[in-house]
Amino acid sequence: MSAECYPIAKVGGLADVVGALPKYQSNSDRTSEVIMPFYDNKFTQSHEFSTAYNSTLELGRESYNFKILTLDNNAVGFDIYFVKIINLLTVDYVYSYDDANRFLAFQIAALDWILTWKEKPTIIHCHDHHAGLTPFMLQESYKYESLNKIPVILTIHNAQYQGSFSHDKVGLIPAFNFENIGLLDWSGMINPLSAAIKCAWKVTTVSPSYMEELKIKANGLEDLLVAESHKCVGILNGIDSEVWNPETDHYIVKNFKKSAVASGRKGNKEWLCKEFNLDLNKPLFAFIGRLVGEKGAELLPEVFQKALQKENISVLLLGSGHEEVESQLESLKTEFEGTYNAFIGYDEKISHIIYAGADYLLMPSRIEPCGLNQMYALRYGLIPIVRKTGGLKDTIIDISEDGFGFTHKDVEIDQIVNAIERATLLYQDKTAFNKNRKRIMSIDHSWNASAQEYINLYNSLN
Ligand code: ADP
Numbered sequence: 408m409s410a411e412c413y414p415i416a417k418v419g420g421l422a423d424v425v426g427a428l429p430k431y432q433s434n435s436d437r438t439s440e441v442i443m444p445f446y447d448n449k450f451t452q453s454h455e456f457s458t459a460y461n462s463t464l465e466l467g468r469e470s471y472n473f474k475i476l477t478l479d480n481n482a483v484g485f486d487i488y489f490v491k492i493i494n495l496l497t498v499d500y501v502y503s504y505d506d507a508n509r510f511l512a513f514q515i516a517a518l519d520w521i522l523t524w525k526e527k528p529t530i531i532h533c534h535d536h537h538a539g540l541t542p543f544m545l546q547e548s549y550k551y552e553s554l555n556k557i558p559v560i561l562t563i564h565n566a567q568y569q570g571s572f573s574h575d576k577v578g579l580i581p582a583f584n585f586e587n588i589g590l591l592d593w594s595g596m597i598n599p600l601s602a603a604i605k606c607a608w609k610v611t612t613v614s615p616s617y618m619e620e621l622k623i624k625a626n627g628l629e630d631l632l633v634a635e636s637h638k639c640v641g642i643l644n645g646i647d648s649e650v651w652n653p654e655t656d657h658y659i660v661k662n663f664k665k666s667a668v669a670s671g672r673k674g675n676k677e678w679l680c681k682e683f684n685l686d687l688n689k690p691l692f693a694f695i696g697r698l699v700g701e702k703g704a705e706l707l708p709e710v711f712q713k714a715l716q717k718e719n720i721s722v723l724l725l726g727s728g729h730e731e732v733e734s735q736l737e738s739l740k741t742e743f744e745g746t747y748n749a750f751i752g753y754d755e756k757i758s759h760i761i762y763a764g765a766d767y768l769l770m771p772s773r774i775e776p777c778g779l780n781q782m783y784a785l786r787y788g789l790i791p792i793v794r795k796t797g798g799l800k801d802t803i804i805d806i807s808e809d810g811f812g813f814t815h816k817d818v819e820i821d822q823i824v825n826a827i828e829r830a831t832l833l834y835q836d837k838t839a840f841n842k843n844r845k846r847i848m849s850i851d852h853s854w855n856a857s858a859q860e861y862i863n864l865y866n867s868l869n
Contacts, residue, residue, distance in 0.1 A: 408441075408442050408443070408513075408514065408517055408531065408532070408533050408534065408538035408541060409421065409425040409441060409442075409443050409533075409534040409535070409537070409538060410443065410444060410501060410502070410510065410513075410534070410535065410537035410538070411425060411443070411501060412425040412426045412441055412443050412483075412487065413425070413426030413427070413647075413650075414426065414450060414483070415443065415446075415448075415450045415451070415483070415487075416443070416444075416446050416448060416450065416501050418501050418502065419564075419565075419697065420564060420613075420644070420776075420777065420778075420779045421534060421535060421564045421565075423644075423646070423647065423779055424534075424562075424564065424613070424644050425441060425443075425534060426483065426647065426650075427645065427646070427647035427650070427854055428645075428854060428857075428858060428861065429441055429484075429485035430484045430485055430647070430649075430854075431645070431853075431854040431855060431857075431858035432858050432861065432862060433484075433485055434858070435858070435859070435862045437529070437862060437865060438485075438486070439485060439486075439532075440485065440486040440487065440488065440528075441485065441486070441487045441488070442475075442487075442488045442489075442490065442517050443487070443488075443489060443490070444489065444490050444492075444496045444509070444510075444513045445476060445489035445490060445491035445492075445496060445497055446496070446497065446498060446499065446500070446501060447497050447498060447499045448499055451489075454478060454479070454480075455478075455479040455480070456476040456477065456478060456479060456489065457476065457477050457479055458474050458475070458476055459475045459476065459477050459488065460474065460475035460520050460523065461473075461474050461475075462516075462519060462520070464492075464512060464515045464516050464519055465515070465581070466508065466511065466512050466515065466579050467576075467578045467579040468578075471492050471494075471495055471512060472492075472493070473490060473491060473492045473496075473512075473516045474490075474491045475488050475489070475490060475491075475516070475520050476488065476489040476491050477489075490512075490513050490516045490517055490520075492512055492513075492516065495508070495509060495512055496509050496512060496513055506537070506570060507570065507572040507576060507579075508576075508579065510536075510537040510538070510540075510570070510599075511540060511579055511580065513537070513538075514538060514540055514541050514544065515544075515581060517541075518541065518544060518545070518551055518554065521554060522550075522551065522553065522554065527554065527557060528557060529557070529558075529865070529869050530557065530558050530559070530560060530865045530868065530869065531545070531557055531558075531559045531560070532559075532560045532562065532861075533559060533560065533561050533562070533603060533607070534561075534562050534564060535562070535563065535564050535565065535568065535600070536568060536569050536570030536598075536599040536600040536603065537570065537599075538561075538603075539561065539569075539570060539599030539600050539602060539603035540580065540591075540599045540602060540603070541559065541603070542559045542561060542602070542603045542605075542606035542607040542608075543580075543583075543590055543591060543599075543602040543603070543605075543606045544580065544581060544583075545557065545559055545606075546590075546606045547583035547584060547587050547590065547606075548580065548581040548582065548583045549581070549582055549583065550581050550582070551581070558608045558609075558865075558868035558869055559606070559607050559608055560607055560608060560609045560610070560611065560864065560865075560868075561603040561604065561607035561609075561610045561611070562610075562611045562612070562613065563600070563604075563610065563611070563612045563613070563621070563776070564612075564613055564776055564777075565774075565776050566600065566612075566621055566625045566626055566628060566776075567626050567701065567774065568600075569593075569598050569599065569600035569601065569626065569627075569628070570598070570599040570600060571593070571594075571596040571597065571598045571599075572596065572597050573596060573597070574592075574595075574596070574597055576597065577591070577597060590602055590605050590606060593627070593628070593631070594627060600628065601628055601631055604628065604631055604632065604635055605631070605635070607638070608638065608868055609638050609639075609640065609864060609867075609868065610632075610635060610638055610639045610640075611639070611640050611641065611642050611861075611864070612639070612640075612641045612642075612776060613641070613642070613643065613644045613776045613777035613798060614641050614642075614643045614644070614776060614777045614778075614797050614798035614800075614801045614802075615641035615642075615643065615801060616641070616796070616797050616798065616800045616801050617641060617775075617776040617777065617797040617798060618639055618640065618641030619641070620774075620796070620797060622636065640864070642857055642860045642861060642864075643777060643798060643801055643802070643852075643857055644777040644779065644782075644798070644854075644857060645782075645852055645853050645854030645855070645856065645857040645858065646779060646782045646783060646786065646852050646853060646854070647853075647854065648786065648853040648854075651762075651783050651786055651787075652786070653671065653763055653786065653787045653788070653848075656759055656763065658755065658756045658759035658760065659675055659759050659760050659762075659763040659764075660674055660675055660677075660678045660760060660763075660764075661673075661674030661675055661763070663763075665788070665845055665848040665849065666845075668788045668841065668844045668845055668848060669841055669844075671763070672763060672764055672787075672788060672789075672844070673687075674764075675760050675763035675764025676691060676764040676765070676766075677764075678760055678764060679691065679723060679760055679761065679764045679765065680721075683723055683748035683750075684744070684745060684748060685721040685723065685745070685746065685747075685748060686721055686745065686746065689719055689720050689721045689746065690720050690721070690766045690767065690830070690831055690834040691720070691721045691722075691723060691764070691765045691766045691767070692714070692720055692721070692722050692723075692765070692766065692767045692768075692769055692792075692827060692830070693722070693723045693724070693725070693761045693765035693767065693768055693769065693789075694707060694722075694723075694724045694725070694726060694768070694769045694770075695724075695725045695726060695758050695761055695762075695768070695780055696725075696726050696770075696780065697726060697727070697728045698726045698727060698728025698729050698732045698733060698736075699728045699729060700729075700773060701772060701773050701774045701775075702728075702770070702771070702772050702773070702775075703771035703772055703773050703794065703818045703823075704726070704728060704729065704732050705729065705731075705732050706771060706818065706819075706820055706823065707724065707732070707736065707769075707771075708732065708735040708736055708739060709820050710769075710771070710820050710823045710824060710827075711724075711736075711739060711743075711747060712739065712742075712743075713820065713824050714823075714824050714827045714828075715743050715746055715747055717824065717828070718827060718828060718831050719831075720746070720827065720831060721746045721747065722743075722746065722747045722748075723747075723748050723749070723750075723761065723765060724736055724748075724749040724750070725749075725750045725752075725754065725757050725758055725761060726749075726751070727751050727752050727753060733751050736749045736751065737749060737751060761789075762783050762784055762786075762787040762789055763787050763789075765789055766789070766790065766830075766834060767789070767790050767791070767792050767813075767827075767830050768780060768781065768784045768789050768790070768791045768792065769792050769823070769827075770791060770792065770793040770794065770799060771792075771793075771794050771815070771818055771823045772793070772794050772796055772797070772799060772818070773794075773796070773818050774796065774797065775793075775794075775796050775797040775798055775799045776797050776798060777797065777798035778793075778797065778798045778799050778802070781793055781798075781799060781802055781803055781812075782802060782852040784847075785802075785847040785848070785850050785852065786848065786850075786852070787848070788844035788845070788847060788848045789844075789847075790811070790812055790813070790830065790833075790843060790844065790847065791803050791812045791813070792812065792813040792814075792815075792823075792826045792827065792830055793812060793813070793814055793815075794814070794815055794816070794817070794818055794823075795814045795815070795816055799814075800814075802852065806829075806833065806843070811843055811846050811847050811850075812847075813826040813829055813830050814826070
């Protein structure tokens with residue numbers, strides 16, 4: 408159960424994981440199906456759906472008709488179902504002010520439907536707080552009693568977002584024994600993520616280091632994670648190596664194999680430099696991502712300014728987020744015309760060409776539960792410069808420690824600029840630079856190993 412799934416609706420890494428993991432799980436003796444909300448977006452407008460189930464759900468005193476839809480000519484590679492609730496879920500955004508009601512209705516519809524299945528699922532796997540009331544409802548709501556033997560797993564993709572809402576809405580949750588209301592509560596609010604941590608049979612996070620970090624810093628939930636640590640495990644995400652393959656990627660302007668990394672990447676860099684008015688001969692440092700504190704984004708304007716003044720480099724940024732950061736990044740364009748550019752917005756094609764054509768990828772993240780960008784970067788031969796945290800710590804080894812990337816300890820301007828300086832030196836040694844690109848392209852972060860870890864976890868439960 409998930410709010411996002413690539414290529415249907417993607418806000419961040421959650422979509423990539425939910426869009427890839429089921430494909431790899433289907434290679435085992437288990438089949439996985441995804442259930443997600445039906446949004447009114449480009450994908451749903453351009454695909455045909457059939458109705459698998461039709462019913463009415465109760466959300467407190469309100470009733471809503473809903474449909475479970477399936478995708479005709481399914482091209483995603485696994486079975487996927489959509490909860491369509493007109494006037495509630497069928498909106499053109501994934502997240503907004505009305506998440507509490509929408510995602511609760513989504514979960515109720517999904518469970519109401521599962522109640523009608525002759526053969527029940529062997530595992531229910533919930534992703535993030537949007538599906539976080541499901542473990543509670545399965546355990547506590549009277550109407551789902553017949554499902555309460557189904558093992559339920561929570562995967563935390565990002566513990567910053569917990570979906571808290573006021574106790575005033577408790578009446579929206581299908582009736583349960585009020586003596587157990589404490590399971591829903593955290594700091595005086597109904598907190599779906601904490602409820603899921605308490606009620607799920609197993610809790611996973613998307614990298615082993617992030618699991619450890621959450622016990623120290625989890626936006627208020629650290630004590631809970633320490634208390635529940637016996638059932639918690641960190642499993643590193645993989646990447647969908649079919650979608651993210653420089654040999655076949657249809658977004659990029661020149662496809663390439665490891666053996667032709669230099670010429671292949673040059674073709675893509677040429678496109679970037681032409682499109683964004685940058686010098687092909689300078690090392691190109693890129694950033695792709697949400698412009699938020701978690702990603703260290705507010706430091707970027709000053710980092711870029713300092714690095715561009717000191718070093719003979721170019722910088723290209725793709726992202727959107729905090730308005731103030733966006734406008735600072737925009738205003739650098741005039742000061743550094745010809746060596747700096749930024750595309751403020753979301754653009755899948757440009758992102759792929761950056762993976763295929765830039766020389767270094769900056770990820771000065773404060774919090775990075777797993778991070779997919781650095782794994783895509785490795786697959787395409789783009790060298791990552793990362794802060795040692797969460798999944799970045801688990802995947803990138805500094806070149807000075809016999810590794811292949813550049814790491815820095817803190818989210819600090821001088822440390823990031825220093826890493827850029829070290830990377831610039833490597834760029835000047837063309838043989839070592841190319842050798843390193845080939846080396847990183849050989850690192851396997853495909854889902855095969857991680858999908859198996861999830862299967863092992865399921866097998867431990869039934
Ligand atoms: P998070 O989920 O915290 O945003 P992840 O590293 O897990 O970070 O996943 C980010 C995903 O979103 C990657 O696939 C990345 O390429 C993509 N992405 C982020 N911002 C943009 C953007 N502005 N344009 C295109 N793709 C983006």
